[in-house]
């Protein structure tokens with residue numbers, strides 16, 4: 497289906513020289529080139545009606561839904577798609593949303609708990625994947641590039657009129673992971689920081705996310721529980737070596753440097769080496785609200801602006 501036939505065509509991604517769209521000239525990979533579209537003279541998506549729901553987060557699957565607007569102007573962005581389409585469908589149904597309302601999936605990286613291969617078939621025709629250039633080869637091998645895909649690097653890109661994304665690449669295993677600052681630039685502005693599966697917190701990350709209204713960030717493990725666990729040493733090393741995951745304390749340090757204005761959502765808690773009350777204890781007395789994502793239950797809808 498061509499974008500122009502979709503109800504959300506007005507919010508179709510725009511291309512611009514600043515947008516880091518992979519030049520496909522001479523490339524045999526069957527990516528779909530994005531046809532530049534003119535910005536429609538419609539109001540930008542407003543942060544007031546935009547909300548984040550973390551559908552699930554953890555080693556068994558990660559998926560968050562960013563729901564912008566309502567009615568005809570509704571737009572749904574998934575951040576990662578690590579749950580099966582069937583499971584995602586059930587969770588979206590609790591919010592009266594169907595899979596065909598998904599407009600894009602923005603991937604942090606393509607590990608199986610963030611990129612379920614069922615989405616290669618299940619992605620609606622009008623929708624597209626967004627992924628970092630570092631993940632492109634893996635996406636080709638895994639089959640994701642059979643669907644409309646946009647590739648970004650470090651430049652800002654626009655998901656829809658009034659919704660822009662500022663990505664940053666960080667250490668995680670071999671290929672790294674993308675963290676994002678989402679900004680709503682309409683009548684009511686707001687920002688969301690989203691960072692998971694981080695090896696370590698860098699100045700670049702804290703600079704990019706500083707002062708966001710809402711920050712979703714991983715708080716993966718308690719080092720004491722990690723060391724005491726019966727996990728093999730290579731796995732403990734992988735998690736704690738600075739290219740794996742953030743501990744509760746590292747998460748708190750990152751949050752202190754970023755200084756979010758209103759709310760922190762803790763992501764990707766290890767079932768074996770962490771606990772919600774332990775992770776939240778690190779934020780006792782903080783001037784922001786703390787929510788914890790779960791492995792199997794969606795969070796409440798977290799408004800981007802109040």
Ligand SMILES: [Zn+2]
Pocket residue numbers: 554555558607609610693764
């Ligand atoms: Zn993960």
